Amino acid sequence: MNDIAKEIHMFSNLKEMADFTIGKWAAIATAAMEDNGLFSAALSGGKTPALFYEKLSAQRSLPWGKTHIFMVDERFVPYESVENNYHMLNRLLLRHVPIPPKNVHPILTLESLPQGSAARYEKDILSFCKSVRSALPLFDLILLGIGEDGHTASLFPDTPALNETQHLAVCVTLPDSIAPERITITFPVINNARNIFFLAAGENKAKVIKDIIENKDSILPAARVAPQNGKLIFILDKGAGSLLTKIGK
Numbered sequence: 001m002n003d004i005a006k007e008i009h010m011f012s013n014l015k016e017m018a019d020f021t022i023g024k025w026a027a028i029a030t031a032a033m034e035d036n037g038l039f040s041a042a043l044s045g046g047k048t049p050a051l052f053y054e055k056l057s058a059q060r061s062l063p064w065g066k067t068h069i070f071m072v073d074e075r076f077v078p079y080e081s082v083e084n085n086y087h088m089l090n091r092l093l094l095r096h097v098p099i100p101p102k103n104v105h106p107i108l109t110l111e112s113l114p115q116g117s118a119a120r121y122e123k124d125i126l127s128f129c130k131s132v133r134s135a136l137p138l139f140d141l142i143l144l145g146i147g148e149d150g151h152t153a154s155l156f157p158d159t160p161a162l163n164e165t166q167h168l169a170v171c172v173t174l175p176d177s178i179a180p181e182r183i184t185i186t187f188p189v190i191n192n193a194r195n196i197f198f199l200a201a202g203e204n205k206a207k208v209i210k211d212i213i214e215n216k217d218s219i220l221p222a223a224r225v226a227p228q229n230g231k232l233i234f235i236l237d238k239g240a241g242s243l244l245t246k247i248g249k
């Protein structure tokens with residue numbers, strides 16, 4: 001990833017990270033509205049973005065009526081499960097903002113198999129692309145987290161999904177794990193985004209953040225996030241950025 005232009009911003013805490021992210025979200029949404037008359041964002045689950053989602057839900061002046069929200073990934077569990085990302089996003093953000101229900105694009109887990117959910121979600125993404133006349137999904141913003149093992153979305157080390165180049169969304173079975181299967185968007189979608197945010201907080205992420213930002217040979221999945229024509233912005237707290245030797249653009 002090293003030769004990809006990236007912005008690195010470091011803050012004292014999750015609140016400052018959230019406030020900064022809101023400002024960036026608003027700027028991107030405004031530009032998208034001017035360019036295309038709509039704003040599309042794909043959002044991740046996890047703990048790190050929770051405060052941002054909560055604070056974003058209070059931002060009434062954003063163009064919610066023309067905003068489309070997609071999911072970066074989902075665990076193949078019922079909506080009611082606390083592990084369901086859509087459930088979390090609904091609780092923290094979506095049910096508090098005037099976004100038209102048809103503009104919310106969850107990865108539904110109603111199918112009998114996760115492969116069916118992945119196929120249905122891919123169709124949803126494609127029909128949205130048709131409506132915005134773009135061959136490949138061109139999200140204005142994709143918000144990603146990062147795991148200590150360097151995964152992002154549900155793109156985990158040593159899984160076939162890392163090498164997917166055709167499908168926009170695939171099913172992921174975690175190796176020898178009792179964790180639920182997942183559905184995730186793939187690198188062709190991620191790396192086609194106009195803006196990608198990486199949010200990371202906590203000293204436990206410092207090593208992986210240093211590796212993906214400063215090790216040009218990193219083989220971690222998150223190091224393969226390299227927007228072709230987009231911006232890559234790291235939004236970190238002091239803990240996650242504590243091992244970096246250089247901060248800034």
Ligand code: 6PG
Nearest residue numbers: 045046047048145146147152153
């Ligand atoms: C998810 C995310 C996953 C997450 C990272 C970081 O569904 O959980 O897609 O990639 O972003 O695991 O999670 P935390 O923010 O909780 O550290």
